[in-house]
Amino acid sequence: MRLTIEGARVIDPASHFDQITDLHIAAGHIQAIGAAPEGFTANQVIDARGLIASPGLVDLNVSLREPGYSRKGSIDSETRAAAAGGVTSLCCPPDSRPVLDTSAVAELILDRSQASGHARVLPIGALTRNLEGEHLSELVALRDAGCVAFTQGLNPMGSNRILRRALEYAATFDVPIIFTPLDPSLAEGGMAHEGPTASRLGLIGIPESAETVALARDLLLIEQTGVRAHFSGLTSARAVDMLATAQARGLPVTADVAAYQLLLCDEDLNGFSSLLHVMPPLRSAADRRALREAVQSGVVQAIASHHRPHEPEVKRVPFAASAPGISSVEILLPLALTLVADGLLELPALLSRLTTGPAAALNLQAGQLTLGGAADLTLFDPAKACEIGRNWLSRGANCPFIGQGAPAAVTHTLCNGKLVYQAN
Amino acid sequence: MSALPEVGPLLEQMANHLSRYLKERQIDDPAFVGIHTGGVWIAEALHQQVAPNAPMGTLDIAFYRDDFEQHGLPQRVRPSELPFTVDGRHLILVDDVLMTGRTIRAALNELFDYGRPASVTLVTLLDIEARQLPVRADILGASLALPAGQRVKLTGPSPLQLTLNAATH
Amino acid sequence: MTQMPQHLQLNHQGQLRHFLTIEGLSRELLTELLDTADSFLEVGERAVKKVPLLRGKTVCNVFFENSTRTRTTFELAAKRLSADVLNLNISTSSTSKGETLYDTLQNLEAMAADMFVVRHGDSGAAHFIAEHVCPDVAVINAGDGNHAHPTQAMLDMLTIRRHRGDFEKLSVAIVGDILHSRVARSNMQALKTLGCPDVRVIAPRTLLPDGIEQYGVRVFNDLRVGLRDVDVVIMLRLQRERMQSGLLPSEGEFYRLYGLTRETLALAKPDALVMHPGPINRGVEIESEVADGPQSVILKQVTYGIAVRMAVMSMAMTGQTTQRQHTQEAN
Numbered sequence: 001m002r003l004t005i006e007g008a009r010v011i012d013p014a015s016h017f018d019q020i021t022d023l024h025i026a027a028g029h030i031q032a033i034g035a036a037p038e039g040f041t042a043n044q045v046i047d048a049r050g051l052i053a054s055p056g057l058v059d060l061n062v063s064l065r066e067p068g069y070s071r072k073g074s075i076d077s078e079t080r081a082a083a084a085g086g087v088t089s090l091c092c093p094p095d096s097r098p099v100l101d102t103s104a105v106a107e108l109i110l111d112r113s114q115a116s117g118h119a120r121v122l123p124i125g126a127l128t129r130n131l132e133g134e135h136l137s138e139l140v141a142l143r144d145a146g147c148v149a150f151t152q153g154l155n156p157m158g159s160n161r162i163l164r165r166a167l168e169y170a171a172t173f174d175v176p177i178i179f180t181p182l183d184p185s186l187a188e189g190g191m192a193h194e195g196p197t198a199s200r201l202g203l204i205g206i207p208e209s210a211e212t213v214a215l216a217r218d219l220l221l222i223e224q225t226g227v228r229a230h231f232s233g234l235t236s237a238r239a240v241d242m243l244a245t246a247q248a249r250g251l252p253v254t255a256d257v258a259a260y261q262l263l264l265c266d267e268d269l270n271g272f273s274s275l276l277h278v279m280p281p282l283r284s285a286a287d288r289r290a291l292r293e294a295v296q297s298g299v300v301q302a303i304a305s306h307h308r309p310h311e312p313e314v315k316r317v318p319f320a321a322s323a324p325g326i327s328s329v330e331i332l333l334p335l336a337l338t339l340v341a342d343g344l345l346e347l348p349a350l351l352s353r354l355t356t357g358p359a360a361a362l363n364l365q366a367g368q369l370t371l372g373g374a375a376d377l378t379l380f381d382p383a384k385a386c387e388i389g390r391n392w393l394s395r396g397a398n399c400p401f402i403g404q405g406a407p408a409a410v411t412h413t414l415c416n417g418k419l420v421y422q423a424n
Numbered sequence: 425m426s427a428l429p430e431v432g433p434l435l436e437q438m439a440n441h442l443s444r445y446l447k448e449r450q451i452d453d454p455a456f457v458g459i460h461t462g463g464v465w466i467a468e469a470l471h472q473q474v475a476p477n478a479p480m481g482t483l484d485i486a487f488y489r490d491d492f493e494q495h496g497l498p499q500r501v502r503p504s505e506l507p508f509t510v511d512g513r514h515l516i517l518v519d520d521v522l523m524t525g526r527t528i529r530a531a532l533n534e535l536f537d538y539g540r541p542a543s544v545t546l547v548t549l550l551d552i553e554a555r556q557l558p559v560r561a562d563i564l565g566a567s568l569a570l571p572a573g574q575r576v577k578l579t580g581p582s583p584l585q586l587t588l589n590a591a592t593h
Numbered sequence: 594m595t596q597m598p599q600h601l602q603l604n605h606q607g608q609l610r611h612f613l614t615i616e617g618l619s620r621e622l623l624t625e626l627l628d629t630a631d632s633f634l635e636v637g638e639r640a641v642k643k644v645p646l647l648r649g650k651t652v653c654n655v656f657f658e659n660s661t662r663t664r665t666t667f668e669l670a671a672k673r674l675s676a677d678v679l680n681l682n683i684s685t686s687s688t689s690k691g692e693t694l695y696d697t698l699q700n701l702e703a704m705a706a707d708m709f710v711v712r713h714g715d716s717g718a719a720h721f722i723a724e725h726v727c728p729d730v731a732v733i734n735a736g737d738g739n740h741a742h743p744t745q746a747m748l749d750m751l752t753i754r755r756h757r758g759d760f761e762k763l764s765v766a767i768v769g770d771i772l773h774s775r776v777a778r779s780n781m782q783a784l785k786t787l788g789c790p791d792v793r794v795i796a797p798r799t800l801l802p803d804g805i806e807q808y809g810v811r812v813f814n815d816l817r818v819g820l821r822d823v824d825v826v827i828m829l830r831l832q833r834e835r836m837q838s839g840l841l842p843s844e845g846e847f848y849r850l851y852g853l854t855r856e857t858l859a860l861a862k863p864d865a866l867v868m869h870p871g872p873i874n875r876g877v878e879i880e881s882e883v884a885d886g887p888q889s890v891i892l893k894q895v896t897y898g899i900a901v902r903m904a905v906m907s908m909a910m911t912g913q914t915t916q917r918q919h920t921q922e923a924n
Binding site: 495536 | 625632635644908910
């Protein structure tokens with residue numbers, strides 16, 4: 001399949017490339033940027049005038065819900081949703097059922113995702129067996145089976161000592177560890193940010209210190225063990241401040257925030273909508289402002305969807321009884337583009353947070369447009385506003401943005417040179 | 425389409441009528457009950473003239489109306505106040521304008537929830553000949569036929585005066 | 594996004610059609626509620642304590658949390674309005690095994706329920722039902738989690754108004770576990786909306802919610818300072834669990850510091866009202882002699898509760914009826 005994309009504004013943040021030009025693709029790779037190679041005739045030409053061509057988005061946190069949670073989603077349905085969102089490489093967390101703590105599960109996920117063929121899936125393995133926080137998983141075996149990093153998610157480790165040893169082991173083999181800092185006893189029972197809104201709504205609060213106490217511990221152990229570390233889903237201004245300080249001291253820690261955390265805050269909880277129940281929680285407007293500034297400055301170099309699709313029944317209950325999570329991988333780009341519309345970032349910088357930023361955090365071969373490299377591309381129309389939710393692909397419709405307008409929409413997504421998504 | 429009568433002379437007439445009526449029936453210890461708001465003014469006036477020592481109560485029939493389904497609770501509801509026992513009492517129930525008869529029906533229902541009166545004598549200032557229920561004043565000031573779409577209203581408490589309005593529903 | 598409380602609770606004419614929370618309701622509406630409740634109080638003094646307002650209507654008490662006291666006052670209130678009453682006591686364990694909240698209520702609506710009175714352990718449950726389950730059935734919140742208990746607040750307001758008059762001249766103290774109290778939240782909102790200039794909360798820091806200043810109240814950690822010259826004292830119940838979860842060391846220390854005794858009550862105005870939403874914990878938050886004493890109106894609160902609930906139910910039914918007609922006329 002030989003494909004030419006004509007006349008797009010091609011932006012590759014990694015190489016600071018930003019030009020209107022043509023792209024020529026064959027055998028899954030970018031064969032030429034600019035003039036077509038000798039003797040190259042395309043089977044298909046995409047007229048991309050007026051469109052932006054970006055490297056395919058890299059989303060570091062996307063729940064596929066398979067194996068084990070078929071009512072919420074499957075590898076096929078959720079990678080298809082991802083493709084519609086312009087995501088060509090995604091990392092899925094290990095909280096499937098069974099947990100991703102054996103190479104068999106990793107292989108299952110990789111086989112299924114290859115068979116579906118909508119996006120590249122880069123699994124994240126469980127740091128401990130069954131995520132129980134006691135016994136180390138076979139990190140090397142899992143890495144060899146395809147896991148690109150390891151995490152406990154929101155599950156606690158049995159003790160600081162177990163955590164330290166796990167990090168040392170991981171550091172031995174240079175495998176990255178992903179942290180979502182949340183102290184379980186400080187967060188216990190809570191479901192919303194501890195603040196005036198939660199107080200007024202009678203919701204048990206999770207104090208900011210639940211994140212910062214765990215973060216402080218994590219940063220010190222990272223420094224002690226030298227493990228490669230990435231923080232996924234920070235929520236508070238104080239946490240971002242601590243991260244920046246660590247980075248300034250030379251600690252090579254990276255971070256991502258959930259796209260929805262840049263747009264929503266705890267004040268939005270006023271109608272008790274269970275669609276806004278997420279974990280870790282939406283924090284104050286001041287925290288949101290700090291997260292946005294951190295994305296702007298690059299202290300936070302990646303924006304991820306933190307996609308968590310759910311069946312309607314677990315959201316069609318009072319807030320306190322609902323399952324946390326927002327389904328949003330298919331609107332990662334439109335949500336992130338609001339930051340450009342708000343003047344927070346220029347387009348190339350924003351695209352960097354969605355491509356090379358996340359890829360660099362986990363040292364992934366993705367998020368760049370290079371000659372001879374994989375043809376993973378996203379095309380979108382920056383001038384065409386659209387309504388979110390008209391053709392919703394994820395099995396989970398639990399998204400508070402459905403029905404709202406978005407500044408742009410993905411028109412085409414290519415993965416490995418193949419058109420995996422095309423807007424109607 | 426007669427002109428609206430003066431309230432003063434009507435009250436004189438009704439007071440005389442009522443005194444005679446009570447004497448004929450040997451009712452010497454009645455209690456007056458006025459229906460908010462106009463009926464209370466009329467009841468007070470008659471009460472002064474006919475039996476100033478008799479007890480006087482007020483009734484707000486809001487909770488007994490038959491149109492809750494259509495209109496819900498009215499905006500202002502006042503407590504009813506009957507400072508006497510209803511059981512075995514001869515009551516003089518007073519309202520300003522008898523129209524369909526539904527207000528009186530509601531008032532009777534409410535009175536009977538207080539107890540079992542010995543009798544109820546109905547006194548109204550006006551009957552505008554628009555009854556939908558078999559209710560009739562025992563003592564009536566005047567009968568008045570109104571043109572379609574017109575209502576009559578008693579204003580007060582001082583001076584008491586009848587005025588015409590357009591109907592609201 | 595979901596609706597703010599005031600739009601959900603009011604119909605297009607600004608009449609009450611659900612009663613979920615004090616938040617978002619105007620002073621005029623709350624005053625109208627109190628005035629209507631006054632009329633219903635009079636009904637309670639007659640031989641026949643019924644009026645036919647809700648005759649032919651079915652009121653379902655759907656209680657997911659056990660509460661004999663609140664449920665029976667709602668039941669009495671509905672019966673005094675001549676409604677038919679259905680009582681459903683659903684313990685949380687049976688719901689988790691069986692029907693969802695959503696399905697339970699939808700089935701009741703299908704059985705022609707005209708009104709739901711709901712008590713539930715989750716904050717926001719009443720909102721959820723009003724917004725997502727049965728928007729056309731009046732929902733009365735009988736207490737949802739830690740969030741709101743608006744009928745309790747209104748009966749407390751009626752008590753204060755009947756015994757102390759104008760809110761604008763009063764000083765009111767709420768004492769105890771504010772953090773976990775839906776009664777406290779609703780009371781603070783009601784008092785401020787009705788114009789009370791001095792609302793005080795008295796509690797240790799562990800029992801005060803974050804951001805309590807948003808209610809416009811004065812915070813005291815010392816009972817002996819906070820009670821000075823108040824006109825009304827509202828004591829809150831202290832539950833045993835609070836000692837287990839590290840919020841307080843013991844009942845004894847709480848009683849010594851925050852208990853309403855004859856000695857501490859004397860710091861308030863000489864005729865200060867003593868109130869408590871019940872059930873009272875004698876010797877934990879309040880001395881028996883005070884609970885039973887001459888300044889206590891705790892038992893009267895129960896009577897006022899029936900009248901307030903009658904008022905709430907009639908007004909909400911009115912609001913639903915008017916809304917339904919408006920919708921029909923529009924179509």
